[in-house]
Amino acid sequence: MKKTLTLTDILITIVIAFIFSVIYKLWGPLYSFVGILGLHVDQLIYGMWFMAATVAFLIIRKPGIALLAELAAAQGEFLFGGQWGISLLLYGLIQGLGCELIFAMYRYKSYRLYVTCLAAIGAAIGSLLLDVFYGYIDSLALWNLTLLIVARLVGSILITGVFAYYLVEALDKTGVTKAIRPVSNDDYQRLEDEMR
Amino acid sequence: MSISVSYQPTWLHQINPSFKLLTLTALFIGLLFVHNPNFLLYMITGIAVLYLFGTGHRWKVIGLLAIPLTIIFLSSSTTMIFFGEGEQTWFKFGLIHITEESFYRGIHLGLRSMVFGLLSLLFALTTRPVYLFYSTMQQLKLKPKYAYSFMAAIRMLPIIVEEFQTLRQALKVRGVQYSKGVKGMYEKVKLYAIPLLAQSIRRAHRIAVAMEAKQFSKNNKRTFYYHLGYTNKDLLFFFILVVWLIISYVCSNQFTVFPVEYVR
Structure with missing residues (x-):
């Protein structure tokens, strides 16, 4: 199994990330209005951000993909004139590292639903850490802070974990993922069986 | 942009x-x-x-x-x-x-x-x-395969947007009805996201193979069109x-x- 990223892996990851940043850009503004109320409804879709990482990883299944996808999604929104701008790059970096850490714990070999959900939590924790510096969230009233954390975690598990998992499963059915995944031992086995 | x-x-x-x-x-x-x-x-x-x-x-x-x-x-x-x-x-x-x-x-x-x-x-x-x-390749020594991938991906965005519009029109012509509430939203996302993703991945794959053949991933001793x-x-x-x-x-x-x- 070739571990280094080829140009093909990189380009596909970036394109996936860009698609997600377009989606986020389209429905993001709607939710920043809701955000003014301060009741964290917007946090429920925060997971959309990390989704690029899990989807790209589940498709390409190589180390470094999750991090690259997050950085590219941040860069993508930045290029479309996202007002959050360069701070996004910092968020992308730390969220990507959160995902990457979980996948690395399973040695990049597990692609199951619960691992995807764990990666979602990893990314959410990363973003919360940066929020302590950027948004002083630790100085919110306790009930409000709890609401924020719960909303973000639930949102990330549902969107980044569950939804991403089933999305890739549906993509598998189209056959498009076959061409780009690294060959597994199963594939070699099947080839040998055929040769016989 | x-x-x-x-x-x-x-x-x-x-x-x-x-x-x-x-x-x-x-x-x-x-x-x-x-x-x-x-x-x-x-x-x-x-x-x-x-x-x-x-x-x-x-x-x-x-x-x-x-x-x-x-x-x-x-x-x-x-x-x-x-x-x-x-x-x-x-x-x-x-x-x-x-x-x-x-x-x-x-x-x-x-x-x-x-x-x-x-x-x-x-x-x-x-x-x-x-x-x-180009500047990150020259001053920050970013590997060309990353930089050129980013540039190629940016050029693919208009195609994706166009595809999105075609998809929307096609679904409208066929008179697709969505359920109400969250379920309808899920159906909508699925009907849009899967064809868009599948098609973009296929295209990205083709372009990447062509780029590799043309040595865009080559690291050492490359020349640049723009000098910064x-x-x-x-x-x-x-x-x-x-x-x-x-x-x-x-x-x-x-x-x-x-x-x-x-x-x-």
């Missing part, structure tokens, strides 16, 4: 893109440790002048892009103002509890988002993505930033606007 928008290049356009990116990133990280709203207020005035008069874009563009900044100011400050912790109560109604501390902390957060937003707009309006990636180096404009930019930081610091100590100096 300044592709089809006409503008007059200014000295800000001539700064080395990697240098600009690194300087601004350093500034961002530094600002995370600033807890004095007065300082941020003075920073904003300086950056706003650069944004208004330095980008060389038309007033319409500058004005339109500035509108979301107000929303961002509100959305990042209100949560803290209404629900932040504090001692000196100003107003209390149900869950809403505004205190002196939380009010100024909220204002500080709003100002910080504005500084970040203005700087990002300044960067986005004065940097061509192509130059940014450092100029004295970089020094000027750095100098202006440092001077303005010092002025903001002095002003924030001498002429305080907000009666607090530390909001943490």
Whole structure:
């Protein structure tokens, strides 16, 4: 199994990330209005951000993909004139590292639903850490802070974990993922069986 | 993204893109440790002048892009103002509890988002993505396969948007009905996301194979179509930033606007 990223892996990851940043850009503004109320409804879709990482990883299944996808999604929104701008790059970096850490714990070999959900939590924790510096969230009233954390975690598990998992499963059915995944031992086995 | 928008290049356009990116990133990280709203207020005035008069874009563009900044100011400050912790109560109604501390902390957060937003707009309006990636290859030694992938992906975006519109029309012509509520949203996302993703992955794969065949992933001894180096404009930019930081610091100590100096 070739571990280094080829140009093909990189380009596909970036394109996936860009698609997600377009989606986020389209429905993001709607939710920043809701955000003014301060009741964290917007946090429920925060997971959309990390989704690029899990989807790209589940498709390409190589180390470094999750991090690259997050950085590219941040860069993508930045290029479309996202007002959050360069701070996004910092968020992308730390969220990507959160995902990457979980996948690395399973040695990049597990692609199951619960691992995807764990990666979602990893990314959410990363973003919360940066929020302590950027948004002083630790100085919110306790009930409000709890609401924020719960909303973000639930949102990330549902969107980044569950939804991403089933999305890739549906993509598998189209056959498009076959061409780009690294060959597994199963594939070699099947080839040998055929040769016989 | 300044592709089809006409503008007059200014000295800000001539700064080395990697240098600009690194300087601004350093500034961002530094600002995370600033807890004095007065300082941020003075920073904003300086950056706003650069944004208004330095980008060389038309007033319409500058004005339109500035509108979301107000929303961002509100959305990042209100949560803290209404629900932040504090001692000196100003107003209390149900869950809403505004205190002196939380009010100024909220204002500080709003100002910080504005500084970040203005700087990002300044960067986005004065940097061509192509130059940014060429410069990261030349000055920051980013591997060409990453830089060229980014550039190829940017060029694919219009195709994706076009595909999205075709898809929408096709679904409309076929009279697709969605269920109500969350289920309908799920159906919608699925009907759009899967064809879009599948098609884009296929296209990206084809393009990547072609790019590899043409040695876009080659690392050593490559030549570049655009050459980017450092100029004295970089020094000027750095100098202006440092001077303005010092002025903001002095002003924030001498002429305080907000009666607090530390909001943490």
